[in-house]
Amino acid sequence: MKKNIGSVLALYPTPAVVVGAMNGEKPTWTLVAHVGIIGHDRVLVSLAAPHFINGCIKKTNKLTVNLVDEAMLPAADEAGAVSGAKADKSALFAYSMGENGAPVIEEAPLVMECSVVDVYNTKGFESFICTIDATYVEEKCLNGQGKIDYDVLKPVLFEFPTYSYLKTGEVLGKCLSFKKGN
16 A cells, blocks of 8 residues: 655765866866756756855856765765855866866766756746857776766665665566566
8 A cells, every 4th residue: 555645855875976166267166966857868966046156057057066975075075065055165076178168076986067058937846958169087987889888886865754875786587678578
């Protein structure tokens, strides 16, 4: 028997990412777990409207989505604990400039450089709809066919109701392989 618990956002866990944008001549960073895929060529980054980084993103229409692994989790957690309006967070990560002018975290195992093509506003949130300009992946996280190997990359997941970080787990099987009769 299922119990109705109301209108609860229950699509967690989601990948933890650090979003980067330029604040003038320096980068600024924030930890985000409201990210999603809205097609094969678009991603969505949803941020609370008062976030400092939102204004930086709107000035350039450029951002990076830096996937968090366990090694970078302490700095990523700090990026989400302090507002860029109150503290200079530019030194949290070593970075280089991506081809589109957004900051790429050097230690992030996977980084998507994005251009904002639209902003979808809901009560209290700004959701940036982005195209992916480039994806950078550590070579050790690629398989023999040049595809991302998430068993090696091991992204950190975030679970909202308890504000917990989770490790990715074991592979249960290949998609579309659970047909009856196999």
